Amino acid sequence: MQNWSWLMDESASTIGPQIDRLYYVILVITGIVFVATELTLLWFIFKYRHREGRKAEYIQGSAKAEIVWTTVPAIIVIAIALASAGLWDEIKDPDNVPDNAMTVILTAKQFEWNLTYPGPDDELNTEDDFTVRNRLDIPLDRPTKLEMYSEDVIHSFYIPDFRLKQDVVPGMELMMWFQPTRTGEFPIGCAELCGIGHTRMRGTLTVHTPSEYQTWMNEQLQAQP
Numbered sequence: 001m002q003n004w005s006w007l008m009d010e011s012a013s014t015i016g017p018q019i020d021r022l023y024y025v026i027l028v029i030t031g032i033v034f035v036a037t038e039l040t041l042l043w044f045i046f047k048y049r050h051r052e053g054r055k056a057e058y059i060q061g062s063a064k065a066e067i068v069w070t071t072v073p074a075i076i077v078i079a080i081a082l083a084s085a086g087l088w089d090e091i092k093d094p095d096n097v098p099d100n101a102m103t104v105i106l107t108a109k110q111f112e113w114n115l116t117y118p119g120p121d122d123e124l125n126t127e128d129d130f131t132v133r134n135r136l137d138i139p140l141d142r143p144t145k146l147e148m149y150s151e152d153v154i155h156s157f158y159i160p161d162f163r164l165k166q167d168v169v170p171g172m173e174l175m176m177w178f179q180p181t182r183t184g185e186f187p188i189g190c191a192e193l194c195g196i197g198h199t200r201m202r203g204t205l206t207v208h209t210p211s212e213y214q215t216w217m218n219e220q221l222q223a224q225p
């Protein structure tokens with residue numbers, strides 16, 4: 001698949017290329033507006049500079065110009081909102097989670113991520129659940145659904161290589177799901193300044209082949225107290 005990003009490594013989730021595309025569409029639109037605005041500003045500074053004998057005059061403004069520069073940006077912003085709303089629903093609407101997804105519970109607190117896995121029976125809240133800290137290990141062959149909780153303040157769970165970020169808010173039940181596209185290790189960070197140890201909230205997302213995932217899970221089960 002084409003890498004739409006020149007700032008980051010090629011995305012490693014199925015949603016990544018769509019997020020990148022939307023990001024660059026927005027960057028191009030805002031880039032054009034930025035350059036045009038700055039050039040106009042410079043031109044006006046030059047054109048209306050002080051000259052001997054020239055007096056400032058009062059103008060009424062132009063209703064036509066006001067309508068144009070209100071309507072055009074409004075249409076662009078609404079179009080961007082509609083385009084991103086569809087993508088947002090795909091990742092964050094519980095109805096769109098694939099049936100075969102593995103559910104993992106993420107609990108954020110100052111200053112760590114705790115991840116609770118369903119274990120071999122694939123069901124949470126059973127005896128064989130296990131919890132690990134600051135690492136999310138998932139199999140390549142199926143989607144993962146994260147149910148996200150915070151025990152204290154607002155954190156933000158960020159996986160740059162998956163192009164995914166979700167605030168974790170105390171008192172709220174939040175979720176997102178994703179499907180990896182390749183194996184590997186990817187950094188996890190907290191993207192919300194959450195206190196003095198904020199920078200310690202780093203973790204690693206490891207995407208395993210299905211058999212490696214089974215091996216990893218067995219190791220974790222043996223390591224549990």
Ligand SMILES: [Cu+2]
Pocket residue numbers: 154155156190191192193194198201
């Ligand atoms: Cu945090």
